[in-house]
Amino acid sequence: MSDYLHESFLPPPRLLMGPGPINCDPRVLRAMSYQLVGQFDPAMTRCMTETMALYRGVFKTKNPWTFIVDSTARGGIEAAMVSLLNPGDKVVVPVFGRFGLLLKEIAERCGALVHTLDLEWGQVAQPEQIEAAIHRFNPKLVALVQGDTSTTMCQPLADIGPMCFDMGVLTYCDATASLGGNDFRTDEWKISAVTAGLQKCLSGPSGSAPITLSSQAVDEINKRRHVEAGIKAAHHTEATGSRISSNYFDLAMIMDYWGEERLNHHTEATSMLYGARECARILLEEGVDNTVARHKQNGDALAAGLRAMGLTLYGEQSQRMNNVVGVYIPEQVNGDRVRQQMLEDFGIEIGTSFGPLHGVIWRIGTMGYNARRSAVLQTLASLEQCLLLNGLKLPAGAAVRQALSVYQ
C-alpha cells in the first residue's frame, strides 16, 4: 500500500463558488464532529423530533411529516417519486434543464408514464402550459424543479401549486438547489411533496435530504404501508396496496421510524442528522426571509460585478435563482483554463456546465455560508486577474467597485 494511504486526508483550503456543494458553515462542521448517541436514546429521538420542527420552519409548512431521508438530495427525489407513484401512474414533468430530465428518468424508473413539457434550456414553465398538460394527460402528479442549477433559472410556483391542487393533481418539487436562497412556501403554494439537500443554500455537506409531505401525499403513500417482517408485531396493521418497490426509500416505513412508535428501519445517519439540524437552526436564527434576501443581495452583487467586467450574463435575469449566476465564457479565453487557474492559483472554484451549455457558460454560485460580501469580492477580484492573465481587456477594478455599490 502506498505511503500516502497511511496519512489522514487533509483537504486543501478552497472557496467553493460553483453551483454547489459550497463551504459548510463552521457551526455545521462542529455539530457533525460531536460524538454519537444510540439510535433510540432519548437524546437521539429528541434530536430527530427537533429536526422535524426546525425543517417545518425552513419549508414554511405545518406538515407534521417533515423529516430527513438518509441519502444525498438525489435520493430524496427518488424517495418521493417511488413512494408516491405506482407503476402505470401518469406524471407531467416540465423539462428546462438537466434536473427536469432527471425527474423524468426517475419517474420512468418507478414505472410511471411520463409526459414531458419540453422547454428550451433556460426557460421556465407557464401555468397555462401545465394546465393544458393536465387537461390532456390527466396525471396523478406534476413534478417540477424549482431551481435548476444547470440553467440558473427559478421556476415560479405561486400560481402552479394552487392550480394543481384545485385540479386534484399532486405536486412534487425538487427544491435542492433553491431552498433557503429563494422564496419557498410549501403550504401557501399547496405543494404536496418537497425535497432538498444541505449542500446548497443550507450551508451543509451533501448526504442528507430534508423532505416535507402534505396530508394528501401522506395518505397516498400510506396506501402502501407495510412493516418489515423481522420487526412486525401482532398489533401492526398494513395497507392493502402493493409494496413500494424500494425498501430504503419507502417513505411509509421511514415515517414509522420517525413517528411515535419509532419502528426500526435504517440506522439513522447520526452525524448527518446533527449537521442537518444545525443547518436548519442557523437558517431560522437568521430568519428564512432574511436568508433569502441575503442570497438576493449577494447574487445581485456578483451579477453586477460580472457585467461591469464586460461579461454577458446568461438567461432572463428576472427569473434567475438568487444563488447562482450563469455567465458566457468570453470567446477569447479557454473556459477550462480559466477555471483551472482560479482553482490552482487562487483556491476558488467556479462551475462548468452540462448539456447544451457545456463550454458556453460558467456558473458562479454565491450561496449558504458563501453568500457573503468577502466571498463575492474575492471571486470577482480573482476572476478579473485570471481574465487579464488570459489576455482579455477589461476595465480594471470596475467589477469590485460595481459589486460594492450593490451592498451600499
Add this chain to the structure above:
Amino acid sequence: MSDYLHESFLPPPRLLMGPGPINCDPRVLRAMSYQLVGQFDPAMTRCMTETMALYRGVFKTKNPWTFIVDSTARGGIEAAMVSLLNPGDKVVVPVFGRFGLLLKEIAERCGALVHTLDLEWGQVAQPEQIEAAIHRFNPKLVALVQGDTSTTMCQPLADIGPMCFDMGVLTYCDATASLGGNDFRTDEWKISAVTAGLQKCLSGPSGSAPITLSSQAVDEINKRRHVEAGIKAAHHTEATGSRISSNYFDLAMIMDYWGEERLNHHTEATSMLYGARECARILLEEGVDNTVARHKQNGDALAAGLRAMGLTLYGEQSQRMNNVVGVYIPEQVNGDRVRQQMLEDFGIEIGTSFGPLHGVIWRIGTMGYNARRSAVLQTLASLEQCLLLNGLKLPAGAAVRQALSVYQ
C-alpha cells in the same frame, strides 16, 4: 418556536455497547469536521481513489470496483440487490435472523423470485443446505448475511462462497455488522458482492456503505449500464439491458461516477467520504487481522465476565460474532428497566432484541473503537451494580476479575 430549538444540539456522553451504532473513533470525527472541497476538485477525486484503495484492504480483495454508496448500510444492500437482480431472477436467501428476512424483502421488492432457507433464529446455514437449494431452484444469486446482530451468529462463508462460484451462482454478502471484527476474505471466498456500513466494527457513524464487486458482478451490472440524459455525450454507449429500477442505487452509474470519466451522478457526500476514508485508514493502520483479533479478545472478555456474573449466554458460542454477545435476561429482573438504568445512571447503552428474542436476551456489543478493555470493564462493572440494585444475587467482583484474566 420553542426556545430549545434556538440552541445547537449537544449530545450527552454515552458509552455505546449495544449492537451498533457505537462511539466513533475521534479521528473519524476529526476527519468529518474538515471543510469541503468541490465535487470534481483534484483533491476530492484523489480522496475518492484513495478510499477505493483503502477499502480493498478492508475487504481483502483486489476488486477494482470497491467504493462507497452514499446511504446507510441498508442502502448498500439495496444497491447491490437492485443492480444485480432483474425482475424474475431467482434468489436463495438463508434466513436465521432479522437481517436475512430483510434480504428476502429487498430481493422481493426488486421483483426477484426468492426461495428462503428457513432456519431457526440462532442457527447458521450449512454448505449442504445451500448446495441442495441451488440444485433445486437454480438461482442466479445466493444472498447471505455474515453477522446477523439480531442473533449474534456469524455465518461461515469459506466453503459456501467457493462452492457457489464453482456452481456458477453469484453470491452477495451483507457484512455490515461483521466486517472488521470478524474474518472476511472477499477474494479467497469468491464472494461476488459485499456491502457494509461504518457504524459497527469500523468505528464511524452510520450513513456510508462501502461496497466491493467482483468482475462477474460488474459484468452482470453493466449489462444494464445507462447514462443520464442530461449529461449524455456523443461518445457514450449504453448496454441493451433494461434500466435498473433505481437511479440512486444504479451501481453502473455509480461506477461511472467513481471511474475515470467521473460522470456526474449524485453529489458525493463529502463529509461522510472523509469519515469512511479515515475508518479504513485506521483499520489498516492496526492491520485487519489485528483488528479482528482485538474484537475476538474483547468479545471473549465480555462473554467471560457475563458468565462469571452467573448469566447465561445465548446461542452456540463457537459460531458467535466476535463483536456482540447475546445474554439471557435473568428472570428476576425487568430487562428494560435494567437497560434504562444503565443508560440514565451510568451513561452506558446495551441493546434490546427483535422478533422471537425480544425481551428474552440483551445484546451487548464490543466493537470498533469500543472493542477495548476500559469499555468492557466499565460495562461489566456497571451491569453488576444494576443487577444488584434490581435484587439479583451474584458473586461481587467476579465479572471484572474473569474478564481481566482473558486480557492477561
